[in-house]
Amino acid sequence: MTFTEPQASPLALLVLGRESDPSSERGVECPGELPPASDPQLVARARTARSALGDRAFVLGHHYQRDEVIQFADVTGDSFKLARDAAGRPEAEFIVFCGVHFMAESADILTGGHQQVVLPDLAAGCSMADMAEIGQVLDCWDALEDAGVAGTTVPITYMNSSAAIKGFTGAHGGAVCTSSNAESALRWAFEQGERVLFLPDQHLGRNTAVLSLGLPLSECVLYDPRKPSGGLTSRQLRDARIILWRGHCSVHGRFSAQNVADVRERMPGVTVLVHPECQHEVVTSADLVGSTEFIIRAVETAPAGSSWAVGTELNLVRRLARLHPDKQISFLDKTVCYCSTMNRIDLPHLVRSLESLAAGQVVNRITVDLTVAANARLALDRMLALP
Numbered sequence: 001m002t003f004t005e006p007q008a009s010p011l012a013l014l015v016l017g018r019e020s021d022p023s024s025e026r027g028v029e030c031p032g033e034l035p036p037a038s039d040p041q042l043v044a045r046a047r048t049a050r051s052a053l054g055d056r057a058f059v060l061g062h063h064y065q066r067d068e069v070i071q072f073a074d075v076t077g078d079s080f081k082l083a084r085d086a087a088g089r090p091e092a093e094f095i096v097f098c099g100v101h102f103m104a105e106s107a108d109i110l111t112g113g114h115q116q117v118v119l120p121d122l123a124a125g126c127s128m129a130d131m132a133e134i135g136q137v138l139d140c141w142d143a144l145e146d147a148g149v150a151g152t153t154v155p156i157t158y159m160n161s162s163a164a165i166k167g168f169t170g171a172h173g174g175a176v177c178t179s180s181n182a183e184s185a186l187r188w189a190f191e192q193g194e195r196v197l198f199l200p201d202q203h204l205g206r207n208t209a210v211l212s213l214g215l216p217l218s219e220c221v222l223y224d225p226r227k228p229s230g231g232l233t234s235r236q237l238r239d240a241r242i243i244l245w246r247g248h249c250s251v252h253g254r255f256s257a258q259n260v261a262d263v264r265e266r267m268p269g270v271t272v273l274v275h276p277e278c279q280h281e282v283v284t285s286a287d288l289v290g291s292t293e294f295i296i297r298a299v300e301t302a303p304a305g306s307s308w309a310v311g312t313e314l315n316l317v318r319r320l321a322r323l324h325p326d327k328q329i330s331f332l333d334k335t336v337c338y339c340s341t342m343n344r345i346d347l348p349h350l351v352r353s354l355e356s357l358a359a360g361q362v363v364n365r366i367t368v369d370l371t372v373a374a375n376a377r378l379a380l381d382r383m384l385a386l387p
């Protein structure tokens with residue numbers, strides 16, 4: 001069965017790498033000379049450099065990476081699996097992280113001091129992670145203190161956040177979570193305190209609280225970091241069971257309930273499978289919801305001839321369609337929906353990283369301040385200890 005390519009849209013890829021903002025993960029230019037993308041020897045060059053590095057390097061590839069990059073990954077996975085994989089390879093001198101900035105930071109936190117983490121393109125950030133800055137989170141905590149509820153609130157931060165926010169979370173008794181373990185993290189947090197501050201993805205927090213834990217929507221409030229006290233009264237903060245940060249994924253946030261209705265009309269009998277970073281109405285109108293690893297397993301184990309509409313990043317959906325030609329796999333939206341920052345890492349950037357390392361030069365190293373890293377490690381270790 002054939003995969004129908006979605007149509008290009010003006011928002012398919014956002015223009016990045018301009019007007020660099022040092023406080024943001026986005027738009028930071030990546031310095032240095034790159035091999036031209038037209039070089040026909042790029043694949044051969046990557047192979048040569050990779051084999052010269054041998055076991056000294058460990059290449060991690062997130063599922064949303066391009067195929068031209070994934071072919072060189074020693075392991076692939078979502079952010080949770082890759083964090084564990086990075087921590088489990090202490091003998092590798094270099095961790096080449098083909099993913100985005102917050103993932104490379106987590107790898108630096110979880111690996112030893114003798115290991116160096118490299119991000120092939122420094123401009124590979126995450127728009128969701130940028131929606132929560134540490135200064136805003138400190139202001140939010142002040143608002144919770146003013147409302148008299150900071151002592152009974154447990155912060156849970158999604159993996160997709162800066163090291164500074166993971167550090168804040170660890171220092172305030174909280175944990176990191178991913179889309180694979182958000183339910184366990186929330187259950188754990190409600191054993192530690194009365195309410196949860198969940199950041200930065202409002203959709204993952206709401207979908208997990210309501211659909212997995214059974215909390216009513218009325219007990220979830222939305223904290224807008226651009227408004228004084230998040231736009232909430234002290235009473236609203238006190239009454240809430242879960243305070244959701246106003247952040248979202250620019251990729252998954254684009255899917256709509258109308259996309260689900262349209263695909264059901266186009267493909268009668270289709271199973272709609274979406275990621276929990278999608279909006280609540282998308283998740284409630286889909287058939288199945290789960291993390292990237294869940295999505296991959298669901299498609300892998302589906303019977304031949306079944307048809308699927310998948311609401312997640314396009315590189316992954318296209319790869320699933322290629323790997324499972326016996327199933328009809330369709331993209332949930334009719335227009336292209338890439339993660340523009342994940343796509344920053346391409347073969348020229350990977351070649352440059354591998355060749356530089358093979359020549360003894362570490363480019364684009366990602367390091368986290370030691371105090372921040374120690375606190376963030378607390379939050380990450382609490383996550384890794386979840387059942």
Ligand code: SF4
Nearest residue numbers: 126127128249251339
């Ligand atoms: S898919 Fe969304 S959450 Fe993941 S890196 Fe891209 S913008 Fe961030």
